[in-house]
Amino acid sequence: MATFAYGRVSTKDQTVDNQRLEIERAGFKVDYWFADEGVSGNTHASLRPQFKALLSQIRDGEILVVAKLDRLGRDAQDVNTTIKALAKRKIEVIILQLGKLDVASPSGKLMLQMLAAVAEMERDLLVERTQSGLARAKREGKVLGRPVKTTASQQAEIINLRKNGASLSSLARLYKVSRATIMRVTGEVSK
Structure with a gap:
C-alpha cells in the first residue's frame, strides 16, 4: 500500500517545500508526491x-x-465532494492540520464540514477586507492598478503623431511600449 502526498500553492513565486517538509516531519514516508x-x-x-x-x-x-484541509478543495462543497470521492475508493485521507482523522466516520465528516465552512468563511472575509481596502484607497484618491507607462505630454505627442500618419508599430518602438498601449492612448479599437 503506497502513501501519496499532495501540496498546492497559489503563485509561481511560492513553493510547496514547507508542505512537503511538514508531511515528512510528521513521519510519513511518501512514495508519490x-x-x-x-x-x-x-x-x-x-x-x-x-x-x-x-x-x-x-x-x-x-x-x-x-498538510491542510484547504489543499483538498476551494470551498466546503468542493472539499466535501473530494472527500466523498476518496472515501468511496476507501482511500485513507490524513490531514496534518487535523491530526489523524477518519474522514469516512460520522464524526470525521462533521469535523470536515465544519472546518471547510470555516475556511470558506475566512476566504470570504479576506476578499471582503481586500475590497473594503481598495474602496477606501479610491476614496482617498490613491491611484490603483498598474503604473502608466507614458506621461501626459507623451500621450499628447502620440496622439498628434498618429493623426499625422505615424504607424502603431513605429510609435510603440519610439516610446518603448506595446502597440496595445499606443491604441489605448489614441482611443483606437483593435480589429
Missing part, C-alpha cells in the same frame, strides 16, 4: 492538473496525506 504550483485556491480540486494526475494513479485503499 504531487504538487500544483501557481494554481489558485479558487480552482476546483478536480480541475487541478497534478491533483487529477494523483487521482488517476492512486489505487483504492491507499493513503493520501495533505
Whole structure:
C-alpha cells in the first residue's frame, strides 16, 4: 500500500517545500508526491492538473496525506465532494492540520464540514477586507492598478503623431511600449 502526498500553492513565486517538509516531519514516508504550483485556491480540486494526475494513479485503499484541509478543495462543497470521492475508493485521507482523522466516520465528516465552512468563511472575509481596502484607497484618491507607462505630454505627442500618419508599430518602438498601449492612448479599437 503506497502513501501519496499532495501540496498546492497559489503563485509561481511560492513553493510547496514547507508542505512537503511538514508531511515528512510528521513521519510519513511518501512514495508519490504531487504538487500544483501557481494554481489558485479558487480552482476546483478536480480541475487541478497534478491533483487529477494523483487521482488517476492512486489505487483504492491507499493513503493520501495533505498538510491542510484547504489543499483538498476551494470551498466546503468542493472539499466535501473530494472527500466523498476518496472515501468511496476507501482511500485513507490524513490531514496534518487535523491530526489523524477518519474522514469516512460520522464524526470525521462533521469535523470536515465544519472546518471547510470555516475556511470558506475566512476566504470570504479576506476578499471582503481586500475590497473594503481598495474602496477606501479610491476614496482617498490613491491611484490603483498598474503604473502608466507614458506621461501626459507623451500621450499628447502620440496622439498628434498618429493623426499625422505615424504607424502603431513605429510609435510603440519610439516610446518603448506595446502597440496595445499606443491604441489605448489614441482611443483606437483593435480589429
